[in-house]
Amino acid sequence: MSTQVDVRLENERSFHDDRYRDESREAQDKYYEGLEESDSRFRAFVDQFKPGDRVLELGCGIDSLAFSLAERGVEVVGIDISSVAVGLAQDEAARRGVDGVTFREMNAEVLEFEAASFEGVIGTAVLHHLDVMCAYSEMARILRPGGRSIFIEPLGHNPVINAYRNRTPGNRTEFEHPLRCEDFTLAQRYFDQVHVEMFHLFSIVSSPIAKRWWGRPIHRSLSWVDRRLLKISSRLRWHAWIAVAELRGPR
Numbered sequence: 376m377s378t379q380v381d382v383r384l385e386n387e388r389s390f391h392d393d394r395y396r397d398e399s400r401e402a403q404d405k406y407y408e409g410l411e412e413s414d415s416r417f418r419a420f421v422d423q424f425k426p427g428d429r430v431l432e433l434g435c436g437i438d439s440l441a442f443s444l445a446e447r448g449v450e451v452v453g454i455d456i457s458s459v460a461v462g463l464a465q466d467e468a469a470r471r472g473v474d475g476v477t478f479r480e481m482n483a484e485v486l487e488f489e490a491a492s493f494e495g496v497i498g499t500a501v502l503h504h505l506d507v508m509c510a511y512s513e514m515a516r517i518l519r520p521g522g523r524s525i526f527i528e529p530l531g532h533n534p535v536i537n538a539y540r541n542r543t544p545g546n547r548t549e550f551e552h553p554l555r556c557e558d559f560t561l562a563q564r565y566f567d568q569v570h571v572e573m574f575h576l577f578s579i580v581s582s583p584i585a586k587r588w589w590g591r592p593i594h595r596s597l598s599w600v601d602r603r604l605l606k607i608s609s610r611l612r613w614h615a616w617i618a619v620a621e622l623r624g625p626r
């Protein structure tokens with residue numbers, strides 16, 4: 376008999392297998408064009424890993440960060456529940472001929488690694504697909520003392536963004552849950568320091584035109600407004616679209 380967890384994991388696996396086989400995400404991708412600011416903040420955290428460090432990427436998909444990290448001498452293991460993603464990532468590794476990168480099919484909530492075996496864990500838009508409690512507990516277990524987890528994830532408090540999500544259910548899995556304040560509070564049980572930065576409030580509107588010559592100044596202006604507002608208003612912070620989180624000091 377399958378449990379609720381089995382149903383959720385199977386839903387995630389089959390949704391993403393289909394998506395990676397199909398690759399017809401263009402309609403939604405335009406909304407991600409204006410995410411440079413949060414992306415570069417995330418990259419700045421990730422770039423702090425040093426040659427020789429061992430880093431685990433959860434939910435690596437096919438746009439894995441493993442390749443750029445491996446070019447700097449970081450050893451990376453990418454895992455994903457989707458066998459299609461893992462197969463495509465392995466093909467890409469072979470095509471590029473990169474050393475120090477391996478990809479494995481695995482559930483991020485039950486990691487098949489020894490305790491204290493990584494300096495870092497990273498993830499792009501994956502935590503909100505997981506049971507965060509299991510994921511935090513597993514990350515804290517496999518990280519070495521002083522290790523860090525770094526994530527970039529969508530937030531779930533903004534009613535306008537949530538209304539859009541409700542109108543486009545086909546773009547999401549049934550069980551994904553953009554992160555809420557309480558998801559980060561839970562992380563404090565497993566990590567000594569939980570640092571979260573928020574990005575994109577009004578600039579969500581200009582994100583689809585951020586790469587056009589005429590849209591660029593609009594996006595820049597709205598991003599400037601966002602930076603100021605998100606700095607001064609702790610209430611508005613949680614209504615942002617994207618969070619970059621660094622979890623330090625596994626317990």
Ligand SMILES: C[S@@+](CC[C@H](N)C(=O)[O-])C[C@H]1O[C@@H](n2cnc3c(N)ncnc32)[C@H](O)[C@@H]1O
Pocket residue numbers: 384387388391433434435436437438439454455456457460481482483484498499500501504505
């Ligand atoms: C939104 S996609 C992000 C993929 C990739 N990180 C990127 O930025 O393109 C979420 C990924 O998490 C994976 N995933 C979902 N649940 C998972 C689980 N329990 N264990 C491992 N990976 C999972 C999915 O297969 C998918 O590749």
